[in-house]
Amino acid sequence: MKESQQTILSEDLNEDEISISDIIRKLWQRRGLLIIMPIIFMLLAVIFLFTSAIRTSTPILYFVQLKGIEKSTYPNGTEFSPQDLLIPEVVARAAESLGLTVDDNFRKSISVEFGSPISAGLHKKYQEKLANKKLSAAEIDRINDEYKQKLQSTSQMGLRITIDHTALGLTADQGIVLANALPRSWSEVFTEKYRVIVDTRLDNVAVVSNDTSNPLQSTADILSARKTLQRLELGVEILNEDQRLKAITSQAGLNGSDLLSRLGQFKEIYFRPIFSGLFSNHDASSESFLIETRLKIAELDRNIKQIDHILSDIKGFSRLSPEKVQTDGRTENLQLTDNTFNQLIELANQASLSEFMQTMFIERRDLVSQKAAMQTDLDRAQANFKMTRKDEFINKAKVEYAFLIKEYTSLLTSARKARRQLYGDFFKPFGSPEKIKTSLLPPKSAMVLALSFFLGIFLAMIVALAWPNRR
Numbered sequence: 001m002k003e004s005q006q007t008i009l010s011e012d013l014n015e016d017e018i019s020i021s022d023i024i025r026k027l028w029q030r031r032g033l034l035i036i037m038p039i040i041f042m043l044l045a046v047i048f049l050f051t052s053a054i055r056t057s058t059p060i061l062y063f064v065q066l067k068g069i070e071k072s073t074y075p076n077g078t079e080f081s082p083q084d085l086l087i088p089e090v091v092a093r094a095a096e097s098l099g100l101t102v103d104d105n106f107r108k109s110i111s112v113e114f115g116s117p118i119s120a121g122l123h124k125k126y127q128e129k130l131a132n133k134k135l136s137a138a139e140i141d142r143i144n145d146e147y148k149q150k151l152q153s154t155s156q157m158g159l160r161i162t163i164d165h166t167a168l169g170l171t172a173d174q175g176i177v178l179a180n181a182l183p184r185s186w187s188e189v190f191t192e193k194y195r196v197i198v199d200t201r202l203d204n205v206a207v208v209s210n211d212t213s214n215p216l217q218s219t220a221d222i223l224s225a226r227k228t229l230q231r232l233e234l235g236v237e238i239l240n241e242d243q244r245l246k247a248i249t250s251q252a253g254l255n256g257s258d259l260l261s262r263l264g265q266f267k268e269i270y271f272r273p274i275f276s277g278l279f280s281n282h283d284a285s286s287e288s289f290l291i292e293t294r295l296k297i298a299e300l301d302r303n304i305k306q307i308d309h310i311l312s313d314i315k316g317f318s319r320l321s322p323e324k325v326q327t328d329g330r331t332e333n334l335q336l337t338d339n340t341f342n343q344l345i346e347l348a349n350q351a352s353l354s355e356f357m358q359t360m361f362i363e364r365r366d367l368v369s370q371k372a373a374m375q376t377d378l379d380r381a382q383a384n385f386k387m388t389r390k391d392e393f394i395n396k397a398k399v400e401y402a403f404l405i406k407e408y409t410s411l412l413t414s415a416r417k418a419r420r421q422l423y424g425d426f427f428k429p430f431g432s433p434e435k436i437k438t439s440l441l442p443p444k445s446a447m448v449l450a451l452s453f454f455l456g457i458f459l460a461m462i463v464a465l466a467w468p469n470r471r
Contacts, residue, residue: 023465030464037463038456045452049445060175062161063117063430064183068423072156074196075423082112082159085186089193093185098174109167110182115160117430126150158430159183172435179433187425197419199242202412205235207405216394216401219285222278225401229263229271232408236260239415248418251410252403259407266404270397272380277390279381290381293374300371307364314357 027034072080084090086107095102126147130140161182165175190196195203207228215221239245240256249255254262279286 026467027461027464030460030467033464033467034457034460037460038453041452041456041459042449045448049448058166058172058435060163060165060172060179060433060435062163062179062183062433063115063158064161064427065116065158065430066156067426067428068197069426074190074426075419076196076198076200078194078196078200082114084190085112085159085161085182086110087189089189090182090186093189094178094181097181098170098178100168100178106168109164110178111162112182113160114155114158116154116158118154118157159427161433163433175435176433183427184425187427190426191420195416197423198416199238201238202235202415205231205238206412207231207409213402216274216398219278219283219289222274223285223289225271226275228405229267232404233260233263235408235412236263239411244422245415245418248411248414250407250414252407254407254411256411259404259411262407263404266397266400270393270400274394274397275377276380276383286381290378293378297371297374297378300367300374304364304367304371307360307367311357311360311364 068075069080074080088102091107091110092102095106100106126143129143135143161179163175163179163182165172165178168175168178170178216225236256236259239248240260246256250259279290
């Protein structure tokens with residue numbers, strides 16, 4: 001009885017056991033499925049990869065080198081930013097080259113930032129330096145700091161322009177045209193409209209065309225001419241500060257020094273007699289000028305007295321000098337005492353006060369110079385000068401005055417043209433715009449294909465084993 005039960009139990013166990021030979025036989029019977037399913041999965045993976053590659057954006061990349069822009073400033077001192085290339089005027093002018101309209105999508109598809117292709121070579125160079133295993137921690141820190149400084153200065157030498165032509169619905173060739181047009185439009189707009197080449201101080205000393213027709217008759221005419229001559233003198237001095245502009249000439253062939261000499265001659269021979277004779281017959285304008293001049297002199301006196309008071313306080317403070325720092329007479333080494341740190345603080349304060357005093361002295365000198373010039377004008381007004389043959393004299397003065405204004409305007413125009421030719425465009429291409437090179441398949445495509453192959457085999461084995469046998 002027991003033997004029969006054991007026999008039945010062993011037969012049941014044999015039926016429940018999985019036979020390797022049965023599995024292999026079953027898989028062999030479904031070998032076609034094992035071949036077809038991995039191929040199908042790999043084909044699906046290839047289709048997915050190609051679709052992803054088509055959808056992947058391949059923008060146009062353009063590197064340009066900056067010219068005439070140092071430490072992120074234009075020649076006239078205005079701050080430069082890569083975003084200057086994306087202001088509406090620049091983008092609109094660049095879009096005109098392709099007949100495009102500018103919208104939010106257009107601006108979002110263009111990016112500009114500091115960058116240079118030289119950065120890659122610089123990175124490789126410093127990687128080789130850091131590869132030396134004998135470097136100490138201090139040397140590694142020094143190399144890293146040097147690399148950061150070099151990378152920053154190198155990057156700010158150029159611009160990286162990226163244009164997503166696919167998002168704009170443009171071909172690659174059209175994207176290249178747009179990439180070329182963008183920096184050119186930026187250079188033109190900022191040169192013509194914003195005049196970032198010419199010294200900004202010259203904008204405050206320009207003269208208008210009406211100044212040439214000044215009759216020099218009334219008090220208002222003469223006071224207006226005085227202001228114009230002051231602007232003219234300041235403008236010529238600004239031009240003479242730039243060594244590169246000293247060679248330029250006006251329409252009559254006068255350079256800055258010649259015009260300044262001619263101006264001094266005009267003031268000496270013509271304008272000062274006219275200005276002095278202005279106050280022989282007092283009117284509202286002349287009286288107002290005298291009152292304003294006296295008030296300004298009084299204001300300058302108050303400012304000068306305030307500076308003198310400050311300098312006197314500083315002088316009194318410096319007399320209360322701290323005790324000298326004790327030193328060893330033989331070695332001259334600093335001997336620390338209880339008051340040493342307080343003494344060092346006092347010495348530092350005195351050093352900062354010395355710089356402050358220099359600034360105050362310079363400011364006082366300027367105020368005294370302004371006061372002296374105004375006092376000279378008052379003295380001329382009190383000279384009671386009477387002019388003979390006035391009409392003939394003023395006619396000659398008008399001719400010379402108009403000549404000076406005309407030549408000054410011509411000199412300013414020549415200066416702007418000279419600086420424009422000197423700097424040219426603000427950029428120089430680092431090669432031509434090009435489409436970013438990408439492989440036919442996306443990254444890690446080999447891994448995707450391998451996974452699809454093994455997934456196909458795995459599913460094929462499951463299907464083959466689960467497939468019922470034919471009866």
